[in-house]
Amino acid sequence: xxxxxxxxxxxxxxxxxxxxxxxxxxxxxxxxxxxxxxxxxxxxxxxxxxxxxxxxxxxxxxxxxxxxxxxxxxxxxxxx
Numbered sequence: 001x002x003x004x005x006x007x008x009x010x011x012x013x014x015x016x017x018x019x020x021x022x023x024x025x026x027x028x029x030x031x032x033x034x035x036x037x038x039x040x041x042x043x044x045x046x047x048x049x050x051x052x053x054x055x056x057x058x059x060x061x062x063x064x065x066x067x068x069x070x071x072x073x074x075x076x077x078x079x080x
Contacts, residue, residue: 034042043053 037045046053048056
């Protein structure tokens with residue numbers, strides 16, 4: 001009976017705003033706590049197969065090479 005009364009008396013927009021704000025604050029807390037962790041701890045949380053982790057690391061290195069090459073190309077292109 002109490003739930004039914006609350007359901008009919010509180011506008012849905014207010015409840016939605018409260019839920020949205022709670023979600024935002026929980027995500028902020030989650031990202032803050034996740035940012036404090038060391039890389040080894042984060043990798044342990046992923047619990048991936050070692051071959052997948054090696055592949056991910058190799059791809060990250062390759063992406064960094066592509067970005068540095070793109071930056072070098074951009075500097076040469078703009079200097080002309």
